[in-house]
Amino acid sequence: MRAVFTAVILCLSVFYTYWAFTDLNFLSQMGRLGPGFFPRIIGIGLILACLADLAIELSRRSEPPPRSEYVGTVVLLVVLTGLFVFSLNIVGGVVAMAAFLLVTLTVLNRGRLVQNLAIAILLPTAIYFLFDVWLNAAIPQGIIFERWLS
Amino acid sequence: MELFDNLLLGMSVALTPTNLLLLLVGAMIGMIVGIIPGFGPSAGLAILLPVTFGMDPIGAVVMLAAIYYAAMYGGTITSILLNTPGESSTVASTFDGYPLAKQGRAGPALVMQAVASFVGGTIGVILITLLAPLFSQVTRNFGPPEYFLFAIMGLLLLIVMLGEHRILGVISALIGFALGTVGVDLETGMQRFTFGSAELIGGIEFIPIAIGLFGLGEVFYSFYVGIHQLGTGSIVQYEKEPRFWPEARDFIETRITLVRGSLVGFVIGVLPGAGATIASLVSYTLEKSSSKEPEKFGKGAMAGLVAPEAANNAASAGSMVPLLTLGIPGSAATAVLLAAFLLWGLRPGPLFMGQNPEFAWGLIASMYLGNMGLLVLNIVAIPLFVKIVKMPYRLLAPAVILVCVVGTYSVHASMIETWLMLGAGVVGLFMKLLGFSPAATVLALVLGPLAEEALRQTLTISRGSFAIFIERPASLWILVVTAVILSVAPLMRRYQRVA
Numbered sequence: 052m053r054a055v056f057t058a059v060i061l062c063l064s065v066f067y068t069y070w071a072f073t074d075l076n077f078l079s080q081m082g083r084l085g086p087g088f089f090p091r092i093i094g095i096g097l098i099l100a101c102l103a104d105l106a107i108e109l110s111r112r113s114e115p116p117p118r119s120e121y122v123g124t125v126v127l128l129v130v131l132t133g134l135f136v137f138s139l140n141i142v143g144g145v146v147a148m149a150a151f152l153l154v155t156l157t158v159l160n161r162g163r164l165v166q167n168l169a170i171a172i173l174l175p176t177a178i179y180f181l182f183d184v185w186l187n188a189a190i191p192q193g194i195i196f197e198r199w200l201s
Numbered sequence: 202m203e204l205f206d207n208l209l210l211g212m213s214v215a216l217t218p219t220n221l222l223l224l225l226v227g228a229m230i231g232m233i234v235g236i237i238p239g240f241g242p243s244a245g246l247a248i249l250l251p252v253t254f255g256m257d258p259i260g261a262v263v264m265l266a267a268i269y270y271a272a273m274y275g276g277t278i279t280s281i282l283l284n285t286p287g288e289s290s291t292v293a294s295t296f297d298g299y300p301l302a303k304q305g306r307a308g309p310a311l312v313m314q315a316v317a318s319f320v321g322g323t324i325g326v327i328l329i330t331l332l333a334p335l336f337s338q339v340t341r342n343f344g345p346p347e348y349f350l351f352a353i354m355g356l357l358l359l360i361v362m363l364g365e366h367r368i369l370g371v372i373s374a375l376i377g378f379a380l381g382t383v384g385v386d387l388e389t390g391m392q393r394f395t396f397g398s399a400e401l402i403g404g405i406e407f408i409p410i411a412i413g414l415f416g417l418g419e420v421f422y423s424f425y426v427g428i429h430q431l432g433t434g435s436i437v438q439y440e441k442e443p444r445f446w447p448e449a450r451d452f453i454e455t456r457i458t459l460v461r462g463s464l465v466g467f468v469i470g471v472l473p474g475a476g477a478t479i480a481s482l483v484s485y486t487l488e489k490s491s492s493k494e495p496e497k498f499g500k501g502a503m504a505g506l507v508a509p510e511a512a513n514n515a516a517s518a519g520s521m522v523p524l525l526t527l528g529i530p531g532s533a534a535t536a537v538l539l540a541a542f543l544l545w546g547l548r549p550g551p552l553f554m555g556q557n558p559e560f561a562w563g564l565i566a567s568m569y570l571g572n573m574g575l576l577v578l579n580i581v582a583i584p585l586f587v588k589i590v591k592m593p594y595r596l597l598a599p600a601v602i603l604v605c606v607v608g609t610y611s612v613h614a615s616m617i618e619t620w621l622m623l624g625a626g627v628v629g630l631f632m633k634l635l636g637f638s639p640a641a642t643v644l645a646l647v648l649g650p651l652a653e654e655a656l657r658q659t660l661t662i663s664r665g666s667f668a669i670f671i672e673r674p675a676s677l678w679i680l681v682v683t684a685v686i687l688s689v690a691p692l693m694r695r696y697q698r699v700a
Contacts (some may be wrong), residue, residue: 056637060376067379079389086388089378089382097376100371100372103368104368104369107368120427121429124424125424132626135602136616136623140616148607151599151602155602159429159598178603186255188254188611190610190611
């Protein structure tokens with residue numbers, strides 16, 4: 052698994068280094084060190100480090116990460132967080148927060164509907180007041196509510 | 202005399218009702234951050250940084266700093282009562298803290314850890330008060346070569362401390378450097394790796410990456426390893442013990458340990474890249490090796506609890522020295538603090554304390570008050586914190602995800618940054634699983650632009666010659682010190698393993 056992860060980084064490093072060499076100048080027009088100087092060093096360093104790690108990994112396989120019976124839960128959590136981010140601008144921050152909490156807690160905290168409902172209502176309300184009212188920070192209104200309000 | 206005046210100025214800033222309230226809030230949040238297993242001060246700081254944007258900069262930094270050092274206090278409660286460290290710097294506190302609790306001495310252990318944390322934190326702040334102005338004076342003569350070397354020194358030490366995962370540390374740091382090169386090159390105005398995207402012209406923001414790697418990544422990792430299924434049934438019921446307060450002999454026997462642990466912790470904390478975890482483990486092992494009764498360690502020796510506790514709190518204070526006087530963070534948590542400083546237009550460095558005395562001394566004074574407040578809070582509010590310990594992780598985690606997402610969005614109202622944070626969270630999970638270092642990535646992301654600027658200036662001054670690094674006395678000194686520290690680092694690693 053580590054070899055795959057390092058190989059992905061290696062591919063990205065090759066792309067990064069290629070870009071640094073072809074698109075960014077080593078020297079500026081004034082003859083000073085240009086925008087490509089540092090990225091070239093980093094790119095070459097990354098490629099060498101990734102190759103070294105791959106060589107180590109392939110010659111002496113390191114211990115794989117511990118197997119987990121909760122991979123499904125992690126994937127579900129990532130997907131739910133993705134849906135939450137996606138829905139922010141559509142249904143608005145407060146509704147998206149409440150929906151995310153209700154769904155997530157229904158999965159993680161089964162059989163406690165009242166507790167889950169209370170958290171799903173109270174926490175987004177508190178966060179709304181903290182960010183939007185007290186700190187004047189942006190919480191998305193959502194396209195649906197913007198249209199409805201206008 | 203000037204020192205006294207500066208402290209008075211700092212106290213006048215810190216003692217305003219708003220700043221005192223923010224200090225208390227920061228201390229409470231820090232305690233809670235410390236208590237939640239797998240959730241360190243870096244994550245807490247990164248997630249709560251956006252919350253401070255609407256605040257006055259001094260109050261905000263006072264609160265963020267309080268979160269940082271209060272996490273050291275909070276992490277020990279679970280170490281003692283549950284044998285589960287709240288965060289990495291309190292791992293050493295489980296060695297004797299939990300056995301003490303099992304012997305029916307949880308109350309005295311909780312009080313002694315609060316006292317040790319207070320002594321360590323306060324000695325650390327006294328040393329900052331005395332040494333930071335001196336450091337500022339010395340570093341005033343530093344130029345780009347010295348800044349570059351200091352930035353690299355911190356990263357090198359962090360990587361060396363990763364032990365057998367060193368190569369992964371190098372890759373992690375280089376990823377951070379690479380991310381730091383995205384955006385407009387400030388010297389030539391040329392765009393780098395922006396692929397025509399207007400959102401990337403300003404560069405990759407630090408906050409989404411830090412929140413993703415530390416906050417969201419930690420939550421995903423905790424679920425992967427099953428922390429949400431851990432019960433708190435084995436928690437020690439300290440309320441049923443006949444005696445809550447420590448005996449006089451506990452104080453007498455550990456008085457030298459308290460001072461020794463604090464001094465060791467502070468020195469290690471000042472070193473960029475070492476940090477509170479290393480400090481606590483080194484202090485524990487030193488205490489064990491210098492004890493007349495080393496066989497008692499690991500079986501409930503009060504000195505075995507006091508030594509790491511004093512050290513990790515002194516180290517958190519010590520790590521403020523390079524941050525305030527050089528503008529170079531030595532750890533992931535201080536990197537987040539530096540990001541906060543920069544967001545408010547403050548650039549820490551040799552002139553910082555002289556040019557912003559209210560800010561710098563207000564922060565230092567607040568640390569004295571914060572440690573006093575935390576001592577009281579740790580003893581008085583133990584029942585409250587035990588209730589939080591008992592709160593299931595499956596309820597806390599969705600709330601943390603919520604704050605991560607909303608906090609990231611609220612900074613620039615940017616959906617791209619929010620998606621970036623989610624991506625960083627997934628990458629953070631894999632980094633933790635496979636032995637990479639998210640801390641090195643975040644530190645390099647902050648240090649990258651500083652290091653690049655310093656290196657380019659250095660080579661412009663020297664007309665392309667790297668010999669400048671050994672020709673300037675200050676640079677040469679830093680190189681020598683770096684070499685010494687790097688050769689001592691494996692020894693510290695050994696201490697870590699032995700402990």
